[in-house]
């Protein structure tokens with residue numbers, strides 16, 4: 364009798380539990396319908412650019428726009444990539460063009476054509492008929508218009524991060540890429556970092572089981588840099604906009620490991636920020652602004668965004684450019700069988716039961732702690748990505764954030780030369796940049812959920828799994 368009562372109680376619990384969870388899901392959906400934004404209909408006859416390939420470009424002829432702090436480094440890197448021609452250089456300031464010509468001269472390259480002296484000189488560069496790729500390294504305000512103009516003039520484009528700042532810019536860039544069938548790539552370098560790319564390879568080989576959660580961030584105190592951005596564009600942008608305005612370094616590696624728009628898609632996000640303190644104080648102390656003016660500042664000191672995907676995965680992305688914190692991209696990948704973390708110390712934790720034949724060394728593995736440094740190094744060697752196997756040595760020599768900038772440029776040229784799809788497409792650009800505008804909407808609505816559009820407009824599940832392209 365006692366057994367029967369117990370059994371009935373358990374059954375009742377199970378049934379009530381089932382009901383509650385069913386009810387809860389239903390109610391949750393109704394009560395928290397995410398805020399929707401406008402998704403423009405794809406114009407008739409226009410095709411998506413997933414997996415886009417174009418005929419091989421044996422010698423990639425490049426024009427660079429924007430030669431401030433970052434641009435000349437890119438030109439220098441290109442002098443180290445075989446099969447490229449640096450055709451034209453552009454900046455508003457002629458002295459910046461001249462300084463960059465010196466990089467070419469030093470590398471034994473011919474001087475490039477020059478464009479400067481006006482805010483519109485870059486258009487002439489885009490209109491040339493001897494350029495394949497326009498490489499944009501200007502401030503954020505110019506990116507979208509420059510990319511669109513370049514594509515409309517028959518060029519492929521590569522643009523520094525973030526390549527688009529608003530949903531309107533994002534959709535205009537997507538539509539132009541689809542209309543012109545040109546490559547449109549955002550120059551996200553962190554996806555080529557040695558830890559991130561090795562970890563991606565481990566994840567793709569199943570070492571972490573099913574990946575359920577990924578984190579990323581841009582945490583970098585920019586106090587030393589604020590005064591050097593041309594015309595104060597970065598401060599101005601942060602002053603005007605809430606939301607994660609520089610999300611791509613965190614989003615890139617997180618989205619790749621979660622196969623975003625290659626079998627999964629981001630459904631909605633929730634953003635929250637706190638009040639800005641250090642930048643207003645900086646503006647008062649260093650620039651003599653009145654407190655009223657300095658505290659009239661939109662971007663939060665910390666901006667946090669959480670994302671949920673169609674396949675039930677999550678992401679957490681942060682932005683903080685003013686707190687006295689150590690640099691961090693917060694990169695973490697958490698799966699059913701393992702975990703990877705880059706900051707503050709690099710490490711891997713694995714569920715040792717899944718490993719066979721003592722390789723890697725089972726004795727040193729624990730699912731509750733990082734594997735020893737020796738095992739970590741062994742794993743990183745074993746799972747070194749083919750891109751790193753080929754390029755690590757030269758990348759470290761040429762440099763650019765420890766080599767990842769060189770790998771980014773090299774891969775771009777390699778794919779163009781071989782007629783392969785690029786490592787990143789215009790939908791990556793859209794997904795990694797959309798946290799600025801969508802996060803702002805969430806924050807301005809008390810952190811309400813905001814729907815993340817399917818930027819592929821119906822094709823997020825066509826490609827199964829993110830992979831780099833190689834010549835067979």
Ligand SMILES: NC(=O)c1ccc[n+]([C@@H]2O[C@H](COP(=O)([O-])OP(=O)(O)OC[C@H]3O[C@@H](n4cnc5c(N)ncnc54)[C@H](O)[C@@H]3O)[C@@H](O)[C@H]2O)c1
Pocket residue numbers: 428429430431432433434453454455456459481482483484485500501502503505523524525550551552591592593594764
């Ligand atoms: N991926 C990375 O790790 C990384 C690192 C630093 C900067 N960035 C990005 O690179 C870009 C440039 O940053 P920066 O630090 O070099 O800024 P910067 O202000 O030093 O340089 C921008 C340059 O663009 C030029 N410019 C502006 N408008 C122009 C126009 N209409 N025509 C021609 N030239 C024009 C300016 O004169 C200036 O020389 C930004 O998008 C930034 O976010 C990326």
